[in-house]
Amino acid sequence: MSEQNPLDLPEGDPFGPHNLPYGVFSPAGSADPAAGSASGSAAGSAAGSAAGAAGGSAPVAEGRRVGVRLGSYVLDAGAAAAALGSPYVSLLAQPTLNPLLAAGRRTWSDVRRALTTWVTVPAHRDAIRPLLHPLSDVTLHLPFDVADYVDFYASEHHASNLGRMFRPDAPAPLTPNWKHLPIGYHGRSGTVVVSGTDVVRPTGQRKTPADATPVFGPSAKLDIEAEVGFVVGAPSTLGTPVPLADFREHVFGLCLLNDWSARDIQAWEYVPLGPFLGKSFATSVSAWVTPLEALDAARVAPPERTEPLLPYLDDSAESASDGPGGYDLRITVTLNGEVVSNPPFSTVYWTAAQQLAHMTVNGASLRTGDFYGSGTVSGPSPDQFGSLIELTWNGRDPLELPSGKRTFLEDGDVVTLSAWAPGPGGTRVGLGEVTGRVAASR
Amino acid sequence: MSEQNPLDLPEGDPFGPHNLPYGVFSPAGSADPAAGSASGSAAGSAAGSAAGAAGGSAPVAEGRRVGVRLGSYVLDAGAAAAALGSPYVSLLAQPTLNPLLAAGRRTWSDVRRALTTWVTVPAHRDAIRPLLHPLSDVTLHLPFDVADYVDFYASEHHASNLGRMFRPDAPAPLTPNWKHLPIGYHGRSGTVVVSGTDVVRPTGQRKTPADATPVFGPSAKLDIEAEVGFVVGAPSTLGTPVPLADFREHVFGLCLLNDWSARDIQAWEYVPLGPFLGKSFATSVSAWVTPLEALDAARVAPPERTEPLLPYLDDSAESASDGPGGYDLRITVTLNGEVVSNPPFSTVYWTAAQQLAHMTVNGASLRTGDFYGSGTVSGPSPDQFGSLIELTWNGRDPLELPSGKRTFLEDGDVVTLSAWAPGPGGTRVGLGEVTGRVAASR
Structure with missing residues (x-):
């Protein structure tokens, strides 16, 4: 974890709290046999393997979890939901975005609103900070199981x-x-x-x-x-x-x-x-x-x-x-x-x-x-x-x-x-x- | 169950023990919200819904199981494996053929050889007979999750x-x-x-x-x-x-x-x-x-x-x-x-x-x-x-x-x-x- 307070993003960061894109990552050191050998970088490059695209028939590695990008960090979204007692933990503590995708538009809005609160309201700072991983330390995966x-x-x-x-x-x-x-x-x-x-x-x-x-x-x-x-x-x-x-x-x-x-x-x-x-x-x-x-x-x-x-x-x-x-x-x-x-x-x-x-x-x-x-x-x-x-x-x-x-x-x-x-x-x-x-x- | 011994198939039945095709079925009376309303017929017609093709993201109904066709009957293959103490129960007691498909050629041969034994060796008759369902009583589903x-x-x-x-x-x-x-x-x-x-x-x-x-x-x-x-x-x-x-x-x-x-x-x-x-x-x-x-x-x-x-x-x-x-x-x-x-x-x-x-x-x-x-x-x-x-x-x-x-x-x-x-x-x-x-x- 960086010494710099990761929630104090630089002014105008294009991955600030107005963005909040979703991905799937494995933290540093987690065993993930399906992942490539390269690790991600702060610029967002990532490595994975074709197994990530194998849909329902692929073994899903335990280390995978939904992340939300904030500047050059990834927030462990499921862990954040659990820490804050959110009902969305069942959608976010997942190895792929598919459950969130399947939930529909109203839920997408509700989850986004919750995430925005978690990363912007000062009262949540102490709970959120330990759940941020530097992008350079994680492995990024195919974020969803591709159907057609x-x-x-x-x-x-x-x-x-x-x-x-x-x-x-x-x-x-x-x-x-x-x-x-x-x-x-x-x-x-x-x-x-x-x-x-x-x-x-x-x-x-x-x-x-x-x-x-x-x-x-x-x-x-x-x-x-x-x-x-x-x-x-x-x-x-x-x-x-x-x-x-x-x-x-x-x-x-x-x-x-x-x-x-x-x-x-x-x-x-x-x-x-x-x-x-x-x-x-x-x-x-x-x-x-x-x-x-x-x-x-x-x-x-x-x-x-x-x-x-x-x-x-x-x-x-x-x-x-x-x-x-x-x-x-x-x-x-x-x-x-x-x-x-x-x-x-x-x-x-x-x-x-x-x-x-x-x-x-x-x-x-x-x-x-x-x-x-x-x-x-x-x-x-x-x-x-x-x-x-x-x-x-x-x-x-x-x-x-x-x-x-x-x-x-x-x-x-x-x-x-x-x-x-x-x-x-x-x-x-x-x-x-x-x-x-x-x-x-x- | 028919009064006729279902293992005494008519001579020359094209779905005899030399064939043994695989499918996925729900027995009569099993609740399967994803299945169509029509039931199968002895001629092999079947009903299902698009949800059956939805791969990893579809909820898999509990009633679904792998079946093997024998004449105008379906053998509950997973139940047969369990009844006979076969190690293949993990491949056959499944709601889709995908685990069997993924197992590879040697296993395909081994499982087929086991099935042939189960349905032809007289000593197994009493164990197998109760696991045969008339085709006219079951609902047939898409047998595998289609990838590409x-x-x-x-x-x-x-x-x-x-x-x-x-x-x-x-x-x-x-x-x-x-x-x-x-x-x-x-x-x-x-x-x-x-x-x-x-x-x-x-x-x-x-x-x-x-x-x-x-x-x-x-x-x-x-x-x-x-x-x-x-x-x-x-x-x-x-x-x-x-x-x-x-x-x-x-x-x-x-x-x-x-x-x-x-x-x-x-x-x-x-x-x-x-x-x-x-x-x-x-x-x-x-x-x-x-x-x-x-x-x-x-x-x-x-x-x-x-x-x-x-x-x-x-x-x-x-x-x-x-x-x-x-x-x-x-x-x-x-x-x-x-x-x-x-x-x-x-x-x-x-x-x-x-x-x-x-x-x-x-x-x-x-x-x-x-x-x-x-x-x-x-x-x-x-x-x-x-x-x-x-x-x-x-x-x-x-x-x-x-x-x-x-x-x-x-x-x-x-x-x-x-x-x-x-x-x-x-x-x-x-x-x-x-x-x-x-x-x-x-």
């Missing part, structure tokens, strides 16, 4: 850039359906890993028009996708769609997401049934889930819609939702420590509420732990593109970095996404970063 | 038929990648439901070239897909591919699968990222998982490969696998009780072992409960097509049935898939049927 994982394609600038690259002869960069529905597909939930987990370069088939037959080997076009992911808490009933206005009844919070992509594998496999092995090898998520309630000051109107929408997607009427559907999240992408892009999430065309309404309009049900990504976030200008394939225009214009020239990722490269959003009263709300290092193919 | 669900597209006849219909101007019915890799995509595991569950007609967007803008409403082209699904037991390590030869170390068994499809929704949404809402509303699986060990006599060589394969998919060498990769499963599709097709699984081009090797070649890990479908099984002749879109050639040639003319499914239609495979000594091995009724959109 869906990835959208909601940034108009990203989709247009890829259309220009891959369908140069098409009448328009966007496919005809793009402005009518948020295009998405299911990804692999079993390979969602927590920030800090190494990403092994995938191996597979690729074939360019110049190749007579497919070539096999490690991907030569390993890329990043800077995204925002939304975490579903409350489930829904099979056969019954979830309307736009119910978004905040079901979605608990959001986090940063790097949907690593092997462009060469994807290009050869994806017609006609979509991406598969080009994406399924790893998806990295932040160790911290920011509740939507912490982001009320960041809500903004989405971009102007240039095609009329069917009623189930039309968020232009006041009654369709309980506020603007966009979020003003300022993302930064670094490669080996150098900033390569600043994608603005506010420019994304389809909102998370529209994605949820679309995903369920056919009657598909939601489960606690469902997780869906926005798709790559790219702004209109080249320094706002959220993938290397856009930043280098499919390798034509390499990035010149101190660590060398880059078209796609090389073994040993470290990619980190971070972000902040406007908070109440001029504050900033920090999002937990997501970082990963590329390891050589096995 | 993947659907392949492995039948050459099916893929060619769809290519001819949808890409008539293409140089060939198959896409250029089709003979080089088993094309697949991830589906929604949260909407996998057990046989007997009603399927609510999905609502969504569709747009034909004749429509100026998308049309919204219940799908007008609801279809079936007759498939075989493979159940993964033993997990694998993230970053490390599973070779062809290790197929039977990881895959426990198979079952019939109806991957309901809304062709009109799918046609409008699927470019460029593949099927999404056209498939995600429901996938029905049999209540019974047949262990691969029961199907050794059904193993056959797959169709001749007409393109050379990369080494990780090449099953032509003896050393690549431990036997032929195909399975001779004879499927029957009925619509409102009338046989409409007899798809032969032996004609499917890509084997389940090749699908597993492909699915993991990029390093994607397997989890206990991963489930993958073959894609629609269609034979070469029109009475062997596994979907209505093929049987009616996209509605051009309606089926004339006693229940009326059909292009696609109407509300109230009941679709049932059943199958058998050659067993040892001239027996037949029955697969559990999968049935479902179409309910009107809500």
